[in-house]
Amino acid sequence: MAMTQDELKQAVARAARDYIAANVPAGSIIGVGTGSTANFFIDELAAVKDRIAATVASSEATKKRLEGHGIKVVDLNEVTSMPVYVDGADEITGNLEMVKGGGGALTREKIVAAVAGKFICVCDQSKLVGTLGKFPLPVEVIPMARAYVAREIEKLGGKPKLREGFTTDNGNLILDVHGLAIADPAGFETKLNQIVGVVTNGLFACRGADLLLLATPDGVRQMGK
Numbered sequence: 380m381a382m383t384q385d386e387l388k389q390a391v392a393r394a395a396r397d398y399i400a401a402n403v404p405a406g407s408i409i410g411v412g413t414g415s416t417a418n419f420f421i422d423e424l425a426a427v428k429d430r431i432a433a434t435v436a437s438s439e440a441t442k443k444r445l446e447g448h449g450i451k452v453v454d455l456n457e458v459t460s461m462p463v464y465v466d467g468a469d470e471i472t473g474n475l476e477m478v479k480g481g482g483g484a485l486t487r488e489k490i491v492a493a494v495a496g497k498f499i500c501v502c503d504q505s506k507l508v509g510t511l512g513k514f515p516l517p518v519e520v521i522p523m524a525r526a527y528v529a530r531e532i533e534k535l536g537g538k539p540k541l542r543e544g545f546t547t548d549n550g551n552l553i554l555d556v557h558g559l560a561i562a563d564p565a566g567f568e569t570k571l572n573q574i575v576g577v578v579t580n581g582l583f584a585c586r587g588a589d590l591l592l593l594a595t596p597d598g599v600r601q602m603g604k
């Protein structure tokens with residue numbers, strides 16, 4: 380019988396838990412992402428919680444779920460070393476460049492990932508693409524800059540749409556940019572960051588994932604290291 384998308388997410392979450400149990404020193408601090416795949420991972424992490432010292436959460440929702448399992452969550456400012464960060468993606472290429480932020484957590488995700496030694500991306504196979512941009516690219520903006528940033532993004536060939544009724548954990552807005560086919564992810568990530576009023580964009584390419592665990596019906600494939 381064909382596996383459902385949730386079964387694939389569950390399988391990859393388990394693979395990430397096993398990776399941590401086998402490769403991450405006991406007593407480490409683990410960075411934890413946001414979204415439905417990350418949620419499966421959090422539920423699996425509960426089984427090995429005695430092996431880790433604590434976690435850093437990339438959103439209020441993730442913090443709540445971790446604490447619900449009795450897993451300790453610490454402030455990133457207290458952390459100097461974190462071997463791994465585990466998170467999902469909305470799209471990922473074979474070069475392990477990603478679009479993230481479908482759940483609006485991109486800024487905190489990028490910050491926590493920056494501190495981590497290794498970014499482990501956990502996805503089901505539907506997320507693997509040849510070219511990024513079919514999934515609308517989330518851009519977090521300071522509210523007063525919303526219209527200006529939207530005009531600047533249009534000049535770059537994108538069609539920004541305000542995510543209605545949504546405020547990020549940081550009190551900002553999200554523009555979802557449609558109509559892109561991103562040939563140079565790191566270049567476009569850098570270009571968007573130059574627009575005044577942009578807090579973060581959802582391209583994770585200047586620093587992409589190091590390891591992709593990709594759930595397929597034939598098992599979990601590993602790409603990168």
Ligand SMILES: O=C[C@H](O)[C@H](O)[C@H](O)COP(=O)(O)O
Binds near residue numbers: 412484
């Ligand atoms: O802001 C949300 C995050 O970037 C998620 O990692 C991304 O949206 C993937 O989420 P899901 O695992 O639910 O597809």
